[in-house]
Amino acid sequence: MALIVQKYGGTSVSNPERIKNVVRRVAKFKALGHQIVVVVSAMSGETNRLIALAKEMQAYPDPRELDTVVSTGEQVTIGLVSMGLMQAGLKAKSYTGAQVRILTDSAFTKARILSIDEQNISNDLANGYVIVVAGFQGIDQTGNITTLGRGGSDTTGVAIAAALHADECQIYTDVDGVYTTDPRLVPEARRLKTITFEEMLEMASLGSKVLQIRAVEFAGKYKVKLRVLSSFEEDCEGTLITFEENNKMEQAIISGIAFNRDEAKITVRGVPDKPGIAYQILGPISEANVDVDMIIQNLGVDGSTDFSFTVHRNEFDKAMEILKNKVQGHIGALSVVGDNKTAKVSVVGVGMRSHVGIASKMFRSLAEEGINIQMISTSEIKISVVIDEKYLELAVRVLHKVFDLDQEPA
Amino acid sequence: MALIVQKYGGTSVSNPERIKNVVRRVAKFKALGHQIVVVVSAMSGETNRLIALAKEMQAYPDPRELDTVVSTGEQVTIGLVSMGLMQAGLKAKSYTGAQVRILTDSAFTKARILSIDEQNISNDLANGYVIVVAGFQGIDQTGNITTLGRGGSDTTGVAIAAALHADECQIYTDVDGVYTTDPRLVPEARRLKTITFEEMLEMASLGSKVLQIRAVEFAGKYKVKLRVLSSFEEDCEGTLITFEENNKMEQAIISGIAFNRDEAKITVRGVPDKPGIAYQILGPISEANVDVDMIIQNLGVDGSTDFSFTVHRNEFDKAMEILKNKVQGHIGALSVVGDNKTAKVSVVGVGMRSHVGIASKMFRSLAEEGINIQMISTSEIKISVVIDEKYLELAVRVLHKVFDLDQEPA
Numbered sequence: 001m002a003l004i005v006q007k008y009g010g011t012s013v014s015n016p017e018r019i020k021n022v023v024r025r026v027a028k029f030k031a032l033g034h035q036i037v038v039v040v041s042a043m044s045g046e047t048n049r050l051i052a053l054a055k056e057m058q059a060y061p062d063p064r065e066l067d068t069v070v071s072t073g074e075q076v077t078i079g080l081v082s083m084g085l086m087q088a089g090l091k092a093k094s095y096t097g098a099q100v101r102i103l104t105d106s107a108f109t110k111a112r113i114l115s116i117d118e119q120n121i122s123n124d125l126a127n128g129y130v131i132v133v134a135g136f137q138g139i140d141q142t143g144n145i146t147t148l149g150r151g152g153s154d155t156t157g158v159a160i161a162a163a164l165h166a167d168e169c170q171i172y173t174d175v176d177g178v179y180t181t182d183p184r185l186v187p188e189a190r191r192l193k194t195i196t197f198e199e200m201l202e203m204a205s206l207g208s209k210v211l212q213i214r215a216v217e218f219a220g221k222y223k224v225k226l227r228v229l230s231s232f233e234e235d236c237e238g239t240l241i242t243f244e245e246n247n248k249m250e251q252a253i254i255s256g257i258a259f260n261r262d263e264a265k266i267t268v269r270g271v272p273d274k275p276g277i278a279y280q281i282l283g284p285i286s287e288a289n290v291d292v293d294m295i296i297q298n299l300g301v302d303g304s305t306d307f308s309f310t311v312h313r314n315e316f317d318k319a320m321e322i323l324k325n326k327v328q329g330h331i332g333a334l335s336v337v338g339d340n341k342t343a344k345v346s347v348v349g350v351g352m353r354s355h356v357g358i359a360s361k362m363f364r365s366l367a368e369e370g371i372n373i374q375m376i377s378t379s380e381i382k383i384s385v386v387i388d389e390k391y392l393e394l395a396v397r398v399l400h401k402v403f404d405l406d407q408e409p410a
Numbered sequence: 411m412a413l414i415v416q417k418y419g420g421t422s423v424s425n426p427e428r429i430k431n432v433v434r435r436v437a438k439f440k441a442l443g444h445q446i447v448v449v450v451s452a453m454s455g456e457t458n459r460l461i462a463l464a465k466e467m468q469a470y471p472d473p474r475e476l477d478t479v480v481s482t483g484e485q486v487t488i489g490l491v492s493m494g495l496m497q498a499g500l501k502a503k504s505y506t507g508a509q510v511r512i513l514t515d516s517a518f519t520k521a522r523i524l525s526i527d528e529q530n531i532s533n534d535l536a537n538g539y540v541i542v543v544a545g546f547q548g549i550d551q552t553g554n555i556t557t558l559g560r561g562g563s564d565t566t567g568v569a570i571a572a573a574l575h576a577d578e579c580q581i582y583t584d585v586d587g588v589y590t591t592d593p594r595l596v597p598e599a600r601r602l603k604t605i606t607f608e609e610m611l612e613m614a615s616l617g618s619k620v621l622q623i624r625a626v627e628f629a630g631k632y633k634v635k636l637r638v639l640s641s642f643e644e645d646c647e648g649t650l651i652t653f654e655e656n657n658k659m660e661q662a663i664i665s666g667i668a669f670n671r672d673e674a675k676i677t678v679r680g681v682p683d684k685p686g687i688a689y690q691i692l693g694p695i696s697e698a699n700v701d702v703d704m705i706i707q708n709l710g711v712d713g714s715t716d717f718s719f720t721v722h723r724n725e726f727d728k729a730m731e732i733l734k735n736k737v738q739g740h741i742g743a744l745s746v747v748g749d750n751k752t753a754k755v756s757v758v759g760v761g762m763r764s765h766v767g768i769a770s771k772m773f774r775s776l777a778e779e780g781i782n783i784q785m786i787s788t789s790e791i792k793i794s795v796v797i798d799e800k801y802l803e804l805a806v807r808v809l810h811k812v813f814d815l816d817q818e819p820a
Contacts, residue, residue, distance in 0.1 A: 016463065016466035016467055019467065020467075050486065053426065053486070053490060054489065054490065054493055056426035057426055057429065057430075057490045057491075057493035057494045057497060058493035058494065058496055058497040059497065061493050062492065062493055062496050064503075064504075065488075065489040065490075065492045065493050065496075065502075065504055066489065066493075068485060068488065068489040068492075068504050068506070069485070069486050069489035069490060071485075072482035072485045072486050075478060075479070075481075075482045075485075076460065076463070076479050076482050078475075078478065079464065079475040079476065079478040079479035080463060080464065080467045080475075080479060081467075082472065082475045082478075083464055083467035083468035083471050083472055083475050083476075084467045084468065086468060086472050086475075087467060087468040087469065093474075094474075094475055094478050096478070096555075098508065098553075099553055099554075099555075143508075143509055144509075145506075145509075
């Protein structure tokens with residue numbers, strides 16, 4: 001008998017029929033003798049509907065009141081799921097964030113969980129209840145309703161699992177796990193049985209949006225066994241996210257190929273090579289709320305250097321304008337050039353820590369296909385390159401093949 | 411400077427535009443220097459939508475979970491109203507029932523208020539905030555969300571007003587007050603400037619559904635000054651419900667003509683005149699959840715009597731069947747006869763306590779129009795008669811005229 005936390009996203013509870021599917025799965029696990037805590041999101045579309053109403057009332061909705069309004073989405077779901085479980089003959093009980101007492105700070109719309117009182121839930125579990133908890137929400141020290149920000153329901157699931165010392169936290173979503181790359185691009189892509197916590201972080205931040213980064217970090221911190229599964233498929237074991245690297249010893253060097261199509265590249269040329277120059281370039285960019293991804297600066301030659309970085313394609317024009325009007329003259333750079341028809345491709349895997357030659361193998365494979373590498377950035381467990389957007393699909397397919405990702409590891 | 415509680419029903423907050431009307435009215439009162447607490451219902455249609463969802467999940471929705479689900483309706487409204495007030499430049503803060511701490515018993519879907527913690531609201535009022543409270547909901551001793559039943563928002567308004575010792579509780583609705591009778595039937599009907607608590611009870615129970623009976627009772631118990639106004643008209647003072655009878659000394663004897671079109675009359679004839687017979691007749695009726703309105707039993711003659719009562723027209727067939735199949739033979743009655751084409755007309759007024767001849771004036775006026783009275787029932791402040799439905803409009807018009815209700819009282 002295990003204690004399992006199951007988190008279901010908005011598409012899994014989008015209408016009464018889908019909620020009944022959730023009920024069937026919970027009933028199946030319960031019949032096996034497990035204790036179950038269900039964490040749910042708002043029915044899909046509901047949060048957006050509520051935010052739209054709020055914006056009709058106030059141009060920039062007050063964060064406290066916005067949280068009061070949007071938190072109702074999950075509150076409706078917990079009631080409906082509990083009713084469905086009872087209709088199926090199970091004992092069930094719903095808990096809002098306040099009722100659990102998921103204590104958060106007071107940073108409305110992006111609160112952080114401080115503590116969880118697990119006592120009542122534990123008692124109810126011991127008495128045979130399935131517990132249904134509202135994701136995404138909490139309560140602060142003075143009783144204000146808070147929300148954890150978009151995707152916060154994953155974090156709630158992991159946090160509840162940590163507080164209860166659950167055996168596993170299962171995140172049900174509309175994909176059945178983490179793949180070696182996007183199957184729409186590479187039909188040979190395989191679902192990974194396991195992936196390490198750090199690889200997952202790299203894969204997620206690179207665009208494989210299966211799990212909220214924050215939930216993964218939380219799971220890492222509290223060593224919660226996390227599994228991603230499909231809520232629409234039966235008998236699929238999904239992908240387990242592990243935190244013990246020795247589990248990976250016999251596994252593949254590379255776990256997956258991540259990519260991001262929306263990357264735009266900007267280079268400031270002929271930058272005087274002196275202290276503070278990076279801040280003078282990126283300061284105005286971040287003040288304009290433009291997120292920067294890769295940053296590259298080469299060794300300077302003759303007292304000057306080129307400074308490059310990437311931004312989301314939608315923010316390319318804004319960033320270019322800031323650099324040309326506010327930065328270039330100010331710092332005495334030669335020119336600002338950019339390209340918003342680029343893409344980023346990354347190979348990810350903890351195995352590369354102990355294997356040399358991954359980078360050269362990657363670069364050679366791309367060269368053999370005539371793909372020019374425009375930028376390179378590396379971390380301990382990933383190598384990212386920026387290339388011309390038109391080569392993206394080819395590059396992903398080639399790398400997927402070269403690193404044997406279409407084969408089950410021995 | 412006064413402390414005013416304003417309660418707005420579902421139609422008054424049914425969309426952002428209407429909420430902005432509420433905001434304008436609140437701002438007007440605030441500008442006059444008053445302290446304002448706003449109590450709101452769910453946006454119209456929302457509660458029904460949520461109940462429908464619940465019924466899709468569970469044939470008979472679990473009461474605790476149903477309350478968790480439907481209470482979200484008011485929670486959305488308080489956030490939206492608060493945002494609107496802030497957009498208008500006011501300080502505003504929302505409170506759910508749980509956040510106020512409106513403590514109720516645990517009778518889910520029909521909970522009763524036990525106590526209200528007014529401390530936080532008082533502090534916020536003193537600091538210049540407009541307070542926006544979710545009507546209809548509370549929390550029980552163990553933290554479960556409860557609701558007060560349909561129309562419970564009126565009760566919340568009155569209870570908050572009582573707890574805060576407010577100067578007035580204003581109930582905004584889609585009518586602009588209590589009328590001497592239905593203006594659709596009698597164009598000369600006048601809005602009453604005041605009505606006593608007891609008259610209001612009689613008017614409400616007789617079909618003038620302006621206020622929830624329970625809220626009126628609550629107001630009476632705690633001597634809350636209650637006013638009914640239209641949320642769609644400006645500068646209308648509505649109807650004040652008073653609790654001091656001496657206020658009425660100079661006023662009209664009769665305050666209004668109430669009526670009910672949906673009355674069906676049933677008579678059990680030749681009932682043995684012995685103890686327990688009323689219970690033997692009405693017991694099976696109430697067990698079948700049929701509500702009985704008027705009950706009349708005349709003095710017996712020769713050891714037998716006729717027993718009459720009225721029910722809602724929709725339940726006429728059900729009641730007749732029960733009486734014929736389960737009661738008539740059992741008690742040895744002669745026959746069961748009924749008529750579902752009847753209506754009830756009542757004259758209501760605390761003044762009749764100290765004035766004789768009201769009944770005879772009423773009966774004479776009806777007789778002069780050839781209207782036969784089928785049943786009569788009286789209380790201290792009302793006289794009700796059951797008549798053929800086809801005479802309803804005529805009877806109401808005649809009585810309205812005869813008792814000078816089209817004239818302002820001297």
